[in-house]
Amino acid sequence: MGCATVSPVPACGARERGAVVLWLLLASSLFVCNSAILVxxxxxxxxxxxxxxxxxxxxxxxxxxxxxxxxxxxxxxxxxxxxxxxxxxxxxxxxxxxxxxxxxxxxxxxxxxxxxxxxxxxxxxxxxxxxxxxxxxxxxxxxxxxxxxxxxxxxxxxxxxxxxxxxxxxxxxxxxxxxQRDYGFWCPRELKVDPELGYSFLGVRDCSPPCPNMYFRREELTFARYFIGVVSIVCLSATLFTFLTFLIDVTRFRYPERPIIFYAVCYMMVSLVFFLGFLLEDGVACNAASPAQFKASTITQGSHNKACTLLFMTLYFFTMAGSVWWVVLTITWFLAAVPKWGSEAIEKKALLFHASAWGVPGVLTVALLAMNKIEGDNISGVCFVGLYDVHTLRWFLLAPLCMDVLLGVALLLAGIMALNRVRMEIPLEKENQDKLVKFMIRIGVFSILYLVPLLTVVGCYLYEQAYRSVWETTWVQERCREYHIPCPYQVEQASRPDLVLFLMKYLMVLVVGIPSVFWVGSKKTCFEWASFFHGRRRKESTPLSPFILHAV
Structure with a gap:
């Protein structure tokens, strides 16, 4: 019996189906194909x-x-x-x-x-x-x-x-x-993920960026990780010192300078998240590799990873809240300088300040969670937003930060001009005029120490979103043969990001919180801490009363 090729659509009648059944029952072990090409x-x-x-x-x-x-x-x-x-x-x-x-x-x-x-x-x-x-x-x-x-x-x-x-x-x-044409980006099988996760990379669904970082070598990432860890510790120490100084004497920091304390708390949480990212390394920001399924380690996206979601919520919420509290600070300074509001009058608006400073970041955070725009950052080990999605970077980071900068600078300049006019036009006693000058200098120094890092961060984000597509095209061009995907056709501009840019961005994100320590840094603060420790030692050294000794 010879073997014949099978037609694309076999048609079997009842007699043929019966023959097949009989063949299956009686001759299954005896069938031998005598065609050489089919043996x-x-x-x-x-x-x-x-x-x-x-x-x-x-x-x-x-x-x-x-x-x-x-x-x-x-x-x-x-x-x-x-x-x-x-x-x-x-x-x-x-x-x-x-x-x-x-x-x-x-x-x-x-x-x-x-x-x-x-x-x-x-x-x-x-x-x-x-x-x-x-x-x-x-x-x-x-x-x-x-x-x-x-x-x-x-x-x-x-x-x-x-x-x-x-x-x-x-x-x-x-x-x-x-x-002879550009086929666009094709997701390599190493970077493909479960469709249920809803990941996307370079406009392709069910795909995720590689981990470790697609631009830098392992030794560069190690250096960046330790750099961020050290800076986060410095920022955490400065902001924690500011907050503890406030707790020692709560009545000392009243409006219009009370927002500095909440500003310090926000960046204390930001530095704490970056420190946790330093400790966790790639444990949260990256998905584990699966060599058995030809899957490489990829970036975590979305809210399915609870630890990543928690880090994102904390980092983004307090980053936005910190910038809003700075705007609130400029508003209180403006109210104190231009309409001449007193501390009690400004404090009556505290509920509105808190609603704005915590409510706006809360709405933005919930919106990003609903849009599933969380992304792992395998440079710092945290989870944030806008790391691979340029549109999210533009509308949820650049737009809010730029609005805060413009509004805060306008109010700050108006307040400083009003205080300077008071100093020039209204005769004051020598002591009061010196206090006013010192207050203006402190405002100016604090504002510069805040604005320079923040403007640097905004500049880094602007540069990043402008060149992100060039970096991605260069990466595809360099790795297309390794991944067996189409290479870009006629690449007009090839460029790789410099590690210094990212180090500068993380440095300035964390340094923004350090100026708070300069506001509380004074002789009075030293006296308060000395009194605190002295009073604590005196309390610890107080002898027990005879009644307590007798009870013991």
């Missing part, structure tokens, strides 16, 4: 059952059932899908109309009758390899040895017919033209 395939599939085709590439074929193991000895469709993955770009780009039928006839062969296995014809293989050779060279894909065209039969009726597929089609010219 290996038939021996490999002496026992198999039909199953629906689940391979994405092989959907909508003239048949919808296959068998496993297939002709290339893949024992399940998941393994076959991984083996077919390098050919996905060529199939999508349609370098040859024969490629998809040829691949599916190997990886998902038709299941019609028990033991009846058909190899694709040599013409189908030859057309596929010839037409797609240039694209395979571009993607870095080699033609597997097990798919050598000489192994397949030279038959008159290809399966499916190559003549039908290639009618009126100059495939060589088509493939040549296909190479």
């Amino acid at each position: 290996d395939s038939a021996e490999s599939h002496s026992t198999f059952t039909c199953e629906p085709i689940g391979l994405r590439m092989c959907q909508n074929l003239p048949y919808n059932i296959t068998f496993m193991p297939n002709l290339l000895e893949h024992y399940d469709q998941q393994t076959a899908a991984l083996a077919m993955e390098p050919f996905h770009p060529m199939v999508k780009l349609q370098c040859s109309p024969a490629l998809r039928p040829f691949l599916c006839s190997l990886y998902a062969p038709v299941c019609a009758e028990y033991g009846r296995v058909a190899l694709p014809c040599r013409a189908l293989c030859t057309h596929s390899r010839r037409d797609c050779q240039k694209l395979m060279d571009m993607f870095g894909v080699s033609w597997p040895e097990e798919m050598d065209c000489n192994r397949f039969p030279d038959c008159d009726e290809p399966y499916p017919r190559a003549e039908d597929l290639l009618t009126n089609t100059n495939t060589t010219d088509h493939s040549t033209k296909a190479v």
Whole structure:
């Protein structure tokens, strides 16, 4: 009995189905294919059952059932899908109309009758390899040895017919033209993630950036991590000192300078999050690699990681709140300088100040959570926003910070001008005039120490969002052959980011909180701390009363 090739749509009558059943029951162990081209395939599939085709590439074929193991000895469709993955770009780009039928006839062969296995014809293989050779060279894909065209039969009726597929089609010219254009970014299989996570990278869904960072080497990231850790400790110490000084004497810091305390608390939390990121390293910002599934370590996105979500909420909320509290500080200074409001009058507006300073950042944070825009930062180890999404960076970081800077600077200048006019026009006693001058100097110094780092951070964000696309294109160009994805066509500008830019950004984000210590840094603060420790020692050294000694 010889083996015949299977037609794309087998039609079986009742008599034929009965014959198949009888064959399955009585002659399963006796079937031998005497065709030389089918010996290996038939021996490999002496026992198999039909199953629906689940391979994405092989959907909508003239048949919808296959068998496993297939002709290339893949024992399940998941393994076959991984083996077919390098050919996905060529199939999508349609370098040859024969490629998809040829691949599916190997990886998902038709299941019609028990033991009846058909190899694709040599013409189908030859057309596929010839037409797609240039694209395979571009993607870095080699033609597997097990798919050598000489192994397949030279038959008159290809399966499916190559003549039908290639009618009126100059495939060589088509493939040549296909190479000469930009195909955009294709997500490598190493960076693909579970579709349920909702990740995206460079506009491609179910994809995530690589971890460690896609721009810097491991030793550079280690240096940056320790740099951020040291600066976060310094900022945490300064802001914590400011907050503890306030707790020693709460009545000392009244409006209009009370917002400095809340400003310090905000940046104390910001520095604490960065310090935690230093300790956690890549544990939160990155997903673990899975070598068994050809998956590399990728950046965490979205809110499915609870630790990442918590770090993001804390960092973003208090970063925005800190900038709003600075605006509130300039408002209180303006009210004290221009309309001449007293401390009690300003304090009556405290509820409005708190509602604005905590409410606006809260609304922005909730909006980002609803939009699922959380991203891991594998440089600092925290989770933030706008690290890979330029639109989110533009609207949820740059826009609020720029508005705060413009509003705060306008109010600050108006307040300083009003105080200077008071000093020049209204005669004051020598002591009061000196106090006013010192107050103006402190306002000016504090404002400069805050504005210079904040403006530097805004400048870093502006530079980053302007050159982000260039950096990403350069990265794709450098890694496309390694990842077996299309390389960019005619790259006009290639550039890599400098580590100094990111170090400057993190430094200024944290340094912004340090000016608070200069506001509380005075002789009075030293006396208060000395009194605090002296009173504590005196309290600890107080002898116990006879009643307590007797009770003990």
